[in-house]
Amino acid sequence: MSQHFQHDVLIIGSGAAGLTLALNLPSQLHIAILSKGELSNGSTFWAQGGVAAVLDDTDTIESHVEDTLIAGAGLCREEAVRFTVEHSREAIQWLIEQGVPFTREDPTARDDGGFAFHLTREGGHSHRRIIHAADATGAAIFKTLLAKVQARPNIELLEQHVAIDLITESKLGLPGRRCLGAYVLDRQSGEVETHSARFTALACGGAAKVYLYTSNPDSACGDGIAMAWRAGCRVGNLEFNQFHPTCLYHPQAKNFLITEALRGEGGLLKLPNGERFMPRFDPRAELAPRDVVARAIDHEMKRLGIDCVYLDISHKPADFIQSHFPTVHERCLDFGIDITRDPIPVVPAAHYTCGGVVVDNHGRTDIPGLYAIGETSFTGLHGANRMASNSLLECFVYARSTAFDMLEQMADIELPSNLPSWDASQVTDSDEDVIIAHNWDELRRFMWDYVGIVRTSKRLQRAQHRVKLLLDEINEFYSNYKVSRDLIELRNLALVADLMIRSAMQRHESRGLHYTLDYPDMLPEARDTILVPPTYAG
Template sequence: MSQQFQHDVLVIGSGAAGLSLALTLPSHLRIAVLSKGDLANGSTFWAQGGVAAVLDDTDTVQSHVEDTLNAGGGLCNEDAVRFTVEHSREAIQWLIDQGVPFTRDEHAGSDDGGFEFHLTREGGHSHRRIIHAADATGAAIFKTLLDQARQRPNIQLLEQRVAVDLITEKRLGLPGERCLGAYVLNRTSGEVDTYGARFTILASGGAAFYYLYTSISDGACGDGIAMAWRSGCRVANLEFNQFHPTCLYHPQAKSFLITEALRGEGAHLKLPNGERFMQRFDPRAELAPRDIVARAIDHEMKRLGIDCVYLDISHKPEAFIKTHFPTVYERCLTFNIDITKGPIPVVPAAHYTCGGVMVDQHGRTDVPGLYAIGETSFTGLH
């Protein structure tokens, strides 16, 4: 039989956005965090490269803002970009305080203002500003936040729960527009339960699952965005999807991302004949923003009628590769690809939904009591 539950806060989504929110809310609130599958099934766990922030004393907020606006083709909301970049260092410090094991810099103090963590560089950035945990940053962040959430008695983590639709006063025939919770399918019992809440937060990720090549898990199908729209929220920029330039191309590899940090550390993109081609498209070559690199790869694949291009870091020392990219090394090895000795076949893959549910800087949607955060939301940052 279906059941009814009541919480102060209902968080739909158990990735970095949902868990971070749950951990920063007051401890007297009763919070339910829903995951449509296992807790680790979302996109956060699979993220590799790292998080961009102004962490080096030689870097500046203005530089990061300018890089972001340039990478966004002048379409970003500058207020949202500046707000995010100005708070980036404190956000990273919060993750460090939670215990995220970011990779430390063995040369700290020599030329980086004494910052103790290793910073790498990714496309579109003019500085090394990517803090990371080797090449499994998402897993490190997720595991840390999940461990913290499990220690909080006010946070209930619920797996195999699929939000079906939002409950609003209007839909119940009541005066007003407020969101009152959600109808949720319990995949174990097969029943649709009612979850009432004073505040409902959509943290359900994006919609990149629908593409042939995607780096995203099966759950990222845009259902949170659709629920918000059906409830009367505005959505925006859903035509903008970021493509990651380098996803492993192999018949047995369903969706494995090859972190951008490889290119940040000197990997070259090559055609089947071994020729580099990015310098023909942008003076930054492999370190151009993702949209430029992805379009260049797509252009060369269509021009030559080839299935993929190749990413090669084998000219770097073997020990360096294994230390910096252990996840990529081990995963590729399962497909008989030794990245210390040869190139990796790659294709662009749908990666991030830039649009979403329109919100203000506090995550508020058009419907009272309903918030959207993370990839589900549209702030103008992306």
């Protein structure tokens, strides 16, 4: 008999968005936060750059909005951009109040009540507006928020718990469509638990692991997007997958990205012979938006047949480099690269999923009681290309907005009860897990080759054919064998890959992160790509 648990709020994901949501809900509510593995395994912990916000007196909301709209290649929803930017300062103030140790302008100066924090500038921004904690901002934010969560007795942290599927009224054959919770695999016991909740929030991150080369941790499998789609939620703009231009290229470096801020502070991209190449592609050179820089690097690598290009900041003073980029400096030293003297070998890698589950400014999805926040969601903020450091900002602004929306409804929503247990009566233990590993590898390889930085219609058709075969095989396997984390992730990743391919095939233009040789021009009218699931009820 599987165990049943009841919560006021069930949060699937333990990164910046999930922790922020939990901390903005009152202490009398019972809240559960699920983490697939260890709590720090998400993308937040590894974010280096910082959080974009209008914090300096010389900066303006209009300037931040305009920069975001330009980077988004005409596809941002201005209402979402303005909502995010207008709430940026209060979100940062909340983080400061939580104790996040952002880097100060002068670490020795006493706080005089004014704004005393150092701001840096990144690609696409017209002002210095990135508040950061050296070059390990994500770790600083995560550790601070986690400590706050752990001090709250009403918040339960459940590690090694993998959400399988959402429970909705319609799936149970009941009238209505409300989300009632989720079925969850406890990896330690091997049992599938039933978690019911007044409200459920998907804060599961993105789907960059769909690609062979990525800066993301192994957990970025598109779980929230896949679960929401199966439950009947629309998804939007999944053809726009951002490739970080500069990931460390080294056989032992699995997924270490070199922060955008390094280029913001004067780092130069060079070919193996020491020649700069970015000025040939864009007047903003190294400070061009990420899609421009990633395509330029991809072009030069293919043109010259080279394995990588180089990012060089060695012309700056050594103490400047070590104080501004201690994490990058130490990590590169581990691989024998001294960035105070040597250029850093870099390649592009899948980094951020700009599309996701369609939500409003309160994080509400198409299904009552279900929210999506952070990289799982599609708010309209990022358009066709996410501007650097807007993603963490989106997490905080929308998580806080979601919390306020939940509170307004909480008294009117009853706690679901008597939900059916997970039915595992028709499945057996698998003795063929090699199939999972093989399909995982095949999926990520053809997504990299056919649905990567540069696309063609023929490549997309090949990818679609391959993913349909894989989906059939995976679904048959899922129907016959007990679930495991690997199987759940593969099922979700294959579904999201299919949605990405379908989205890309519908866009007959090149815009932002979607670049196709068959349609190299941008259409005069910008339209979102919205996919509607068969179970969508409008």
